Amino acid sequence: MDVTSHRFAEKVRKAIADPQIQRALETAGPRFDLARRAAFSSFPEGEALRDLGRDIKARTLAELDQQLARLANSVERVGGEVHWASDAAEARRIVVDLAEGYGAKRVVKSKSMTTEEIGLNQALEGAGIETIETDLGEYIIQLAGEAPFHIIAPALHKSREEVTELFIEKLGSRRLESREELTQEARKILRDAFRGADLGITGVNFAVADTGTIAVVENEGNARLSTSLPKVHIAVMGMEKVIPDMSSLSVFLKILARSATGQKMSSYVSCITGPRRQDEEDGPEAFHLVILDNGRSRLLADPELREALRCIRCGACLNICPVYRHAGGHSYGWVYSGPIGAVITPSFVGREQASALPFASSLCGACRDVCPVRIDLPRMLLAQRRKIIADSDPACKEESSRMSSAQAAPAPSSRRAERLAMKLFTATMASPRRYRWAGAMLQLASRFFRRRGGWWRPPLITGWTQLRDVPEPARQSFRQRWASRAR
Amino acid sequence: MKTALFVTCLVDQLFPQVGEATVRLLERCGRQVEFPEAQTCCGQPASNMGYGDEARRLGRRMIEIFEPFDEVVTPSGSCASMVRVQLPELFEHDAEWRPRAQRLASKTLELTELLGQEGFEPGAVRFEARVTYHPSCHLLRELGGGGSPEALLAQVPGIELVELPDAEVCCGFGGAFSAKMPELSGAMLDAKLKAVEATGASVLTATDCGCLMHLGGAINRRQGVAINRRQSPLKVLHIAEILAHDGNLNEA
Ligand code: SF4
Numbered sequence: 001m002d003v004t005s006h007r008f009a010e011k012v013r014k015a016i017a018d019p020q021i022q023r024a025l026e027t028a029g030p031r032f033d034l035a036r037r038a039a040f041s042s043f044p045e046g047e048a049l050r051d052l053g054r055d056i057k058a059r060t061l062a063e064l065d066q067q068l069a070r071l072a073n074s075v076e077r078v079g080g081e082v083h084w085a086s087d088a089a090e091a092r093r094i095v096v097d098l099a100e101g102y103g104a105k106r107v108v109k110s111k112s113m114t115t116e117e118i119g120l121n122q123a124l125e126g127a128g129i130e131t132i133e134t135d136l137g138e139y140i141i142q143l144a145g146e147a148p149f150h151i152i153a154p155a156l157h158k159s160r161e162e163v164t165e166l167f168i169e170k171l172g173s174r175r176l177e178s179r180e181e182l183t184q185e186a187r188k189i190l191r192d193a194f195r196g197a198d199l200g201i202t203g204v205n206f207a208v209a210d211t212g213t214i215a216v217v218e219n220e221g222n223a224r225l226s227t228s229l230p231k232v233h234i235a236v237m238g239m240e241k242v243i244p245d246m247s248s249l250s251v252f253l254k255i256l257a258r259s260a261t262g263q264k265m266s267s268y269v270s271c272i273t274g275p276r277r278q279d280e281e282d283g284p285e286a287f288h289l290v291i292l293d294n295g296r297s298r299l300l301a302d303p304e305l306r307e308a309l310r311c312i313r314c315g316a317c318l319n320i321c322p323v324y325r326h327a328g329g330h331s332y333g334w335v336y337s338g339p340i341g342a343v344i345t346p347s348f349v350g351r352e353q354a355s356a357l358p359f360a361s362s363l364c365g366a367c368r369d370v371c372p373v374r375i376d377l378p379r380m381l382l383a384q385r386r387k388i389i390a391d392s393d394p395a396c397k398e399e400s401s402r403m404s405s406a407q408a409a410p411a412p413s414s415r416r417a418e419r420l421a422m423k424l425f426t427a428t429m430a431s432p433r434r435y436r437w438a439g440a441m442l443q444l445a446s447r448f449f450r451r452r453g454g455w456w457r458p459p460l461i462t463g464w465t466q467l468r469d470v471p472e473p474a475r476q477s478f479r480q481r482w483a484s485r486a487r
Numbered sequence: 488m489k490t491a492l493f494v495t496c497l498v499d500q501l502f503p504q505v506g507e508a509t510v511r512l513l514e515r516c517g518r519q520v521e522f523p524e525a526q527t528c529c530g531q532p533a534s535n536m537g538y539g540d541e542a543r544r545l546g547r548r549m550i551e552i553f554e555p556f557d558e559v560v561t562p563s564g565s566c567a568s569m570v571r572v573q574l575p576e577l578f579e580h581d582a583e584w585r586p587r588a589q590r591l592a593s594k595t596l597e598l599t600e601l602l603g604q605e606g607f608e609p610g611a612v613r614f615e616a617r618v619t620y621h622p623s624c625h626l627l628r629e630l631g632g633g634g635s636p637e638a639l640l641a642q643v644p645g646i647e648l649v650e651l652p653d654a655e656v657c658c659g660f661g662g663a664f665s666a667k668m669p670e671l672s673g674a675m676l677d678a679k680l681k682a683v684e685a686t687g688a689s690v691l692t693a694t695d696c697g698c699l700m701h702l703g704g705a706i707n708r709r710q711g712v713a714i715n716r717r718q719s720p721l722k723v724l725h726i727a728e729i730l731a732h733d734g735n736l737n738e739a
Contacts, residue, residue: 363662389538468676468700471700
């Protein structure tokens with residue numbers, strides 16, 4: 001998938017100027033968040049389960065290699081095949097090879113941000129294999145050729161009218177005005193698609209190491225069809241999706257549904273353990289599990305960022321984030337958006353490329369409060385900020401060269417100016433004498449501008465003065481007043 | 488007990504009356520306030536912008552300057568959370584400075600925390616105004632809400648306290664964020680000011696001069712009056728100014 005994270009500022013401006021996007025965000029964020037609140041307020045054990053979820057994930061991550069080995073063993077024991085992909089290209093190759101090997105003509109897909117991450121649809125289409133997203137939201141953005149706007153509601157930004165036009169343009173359908181008609185139309189097309197599909201591809205919400213079971217959570221039932229109708233099922237998972245056992249699964253199902261949509265339980269939870277066995281009536285003949293790294297081991301190796309791998313992709317941090325609520329999902333320029341996107345994207349696509357993202361936060365901390373697995377997102381945003389600043393520090397060459405090749409670019413001049421300003425600020429603040437002198441200068445400057453009748457608008461901080469007046473420095477600072485009071 | 492005021496650089500240079508109100512409140516709580524004059528900035532701007540070394544340099548100064556005191560009080564939830572939460576983290580791997588940072592953290596209080604702890608009661612002077620309170624994020628989420636600032640305000644005679652809709656949503660200040668990402672900060676600011684306007688309040692208050700500078704600066708700009716913030720119809724006051732007020736609020 002193309003990365004456009006370096007154009008964050010420009011895309012934010014566009015999103016803020018787009019009334020449809022702002023309208024969609026204004027209703028969706030609070031609505032999801034209200035549902036989440038209501039679900040947890042009537043669920044007294046919720047807080048304890050969040051702690052438990054956090055602990056299970058933390059323990060699993062601490063021994064991830066063993067857990068993954070157990071998972072692979074279990075999957076093979078029940079007749080599935082396991083494939084390891086170190087990056088997106090390898091994952092694409094594995095899936096395309098499998099599809100070609102099975103002579104697949106048409107692939108149906110459901111419920112997978114991970115395949116968005118590796119750009120699988122384009123790769124399959126490139127190999128001449130028709131690929132159809134079967135979840136309504138994903139289907140809409142596939143038709144529109146867009147990236148997901150939200151982790152669990154990929155077409156959140158599209159108005160009904162836009163979908164009407166899209167269906168006319170791409171499907172040649174007649175003008176369908178109501179939500180129901182549009183859904184019916186899509187369902188008709190997608191049900192037909194299932195019939196002719198030779199291969200089903202899904203994501204994985206949880207993979208149980210003990211039993212080799214993968215769990216897929218959804219509300220439309222398409223994942224269930226994608227994993228049972230076609231002859232072959234390929235599941236693609238990020239390697240952090242492994243959990244130890246079935247009892248852990250029950251913990252996560254309870255907090256995931258409540259955090260994501262406010263439901264007690266998602267409408268469909270498919271637990272798939274290997275391909276169809278002899279005594280079973282349905283299910284695919286073959287089952288493949290692709291386990292993807294693609295930058296995750298970088299996060300895992302970093303004690304400051306490892307915790308981000310606990311994420312169960314519920315979307316709660318997006319819904320509450322005041323930045324996401326204005327920036328929207330596409331501004332982040334890759335697959336994952338909101339606070340979790342701002343934390344992990346730099347580690348996936350390269351820090352220089354995504355260097356704006358961790359700074360796109362007022363550090364208000366609302367995301368940390370809602371995260372079901374209690375990821376300390378603000379602290380990790382700070383950690384990413386420090387890494388980005390260190391990358392561009394000429395005195396810190398070593399640290400930055402340790403990072404992957406993608407970050408080699410030199411610091412932009414704005415960053416150099418900022419560094420200089422920060423050095424100056426620190427030097428001033430580190431000495432009471434310089435600090436007093438700077439204060440006196442401030443008072444002088446303001447007196448000068450006041451006399452000229454104009455309000456004081458220091459030229460260096462236009463980002464501030466565009467919107468706000470600068471308060472007038474006090475004629476006497478607190479410390480001056482304190483000194484005269486003491487006398 | 489030796490109590491030190493950490494006034495914060497913002498209050499020192501731009502809002503000295505907030506520092507004075509804080510001193511009056513501390514004195515009414517029976518404290519003899521000292522003001523260590525070597526203090527400047529806690530280093531939060533550096534820390535939040537990703538400059539760890541610079542933040543540690545200023546952090547070490549903070550620790551040294553306030554080490555002789557039993558208690559450090561500051562009229563800012565954000566600077567208090569810098570000292571209490573971020574400083575110990577910044578020195579996480581430093582065997583010498585970590586315990587010293589933790590000691591400073593354990594004796595630092597945001598003003599309303601101390602007032603709540605001391606069972607402070609506002610004086611008898613009436614404050615006739617419709618007031619709305621914006622809870623600043625760092626006090627609310629990093630420090631667990633402070634000493635119920637709303638309850639303190641509600642006790643002020645004459646005050647009419649109106650609840651701010653969506654009060655817990657960030658105002659969009661975020662330090663350097665407000666200058667670095669003006670579109671996002673501005674969109675959040677708009678939403679907050681709309682909520683403030685909906686209350687019909689004549690005074691907006693908070694525990695942090697950062698948020699207030701951002702909100703007040705925008706209020707001034709919108710009214711097209713580039714003058715002292717006190718002459719605008721919607722007043723912006725730090726909570727200490729309201730709690731300590733003695734009838735002379737209009738003389739800054
Ligand atoms: S970081 Fe937490 S809140 Fe955000 S999507 Fe992941 S699990 Fe959900």
